[in-house]
Amino acid sequence: MRIKKAPSGIQEGDMTPMIDMTFQLIAFFMVLINFSQSEQNERILLPDSELAKPPEAPLDFPITLHLTKEGSVIIGGQEITIEGLAPYLSAEADVLRIRGKPLSDATIIIRGHREAQTGKVQDLIRVCQQTNFEKFALRAKENVGN
Secondary structure, eight states: OOOOOOOOSOOOOOOHHHHHHHHHHHHHHHHHHHHHHHTOOTTOOOOEESSOOOOSSOOSEEEEEEEOTTSOEEETTEEEOSGGGHHHHHHHHHHHHHTTOOGGGEEEEEEEOTTSOHHHHHHHHHHHHHTTOOEEEEOOEEOOOO
């Protein structure tokens, strides 16, 4: 006669799906952090402003330009002069046209160094306008009464 083992009463769940999901979330947040840092450049120190506010909604097609203290522009990790910016902006305009979007959907985000000359910012905007971009956003660091 066979004797059956009595069930122990302790049931253990399989933790493998939970561990897999945790690692997927970690990977997702690592990628997300890398994308948010790609819009920033450590050489650019933004000016302080009490009027600076974060955008209320995400921009449709942001194009980020970094204006250095010396007056050069960084776009896509490449440092160029303001005069040499037009071909890069034309390429961005071509991307918009291929996607079937008007240039008015693009917003040029200017992250100018706090010690950059105001005239250089105006020159940068002028070059952007010559390539038919219309919307601009100037970035500043929020100063909350410090």
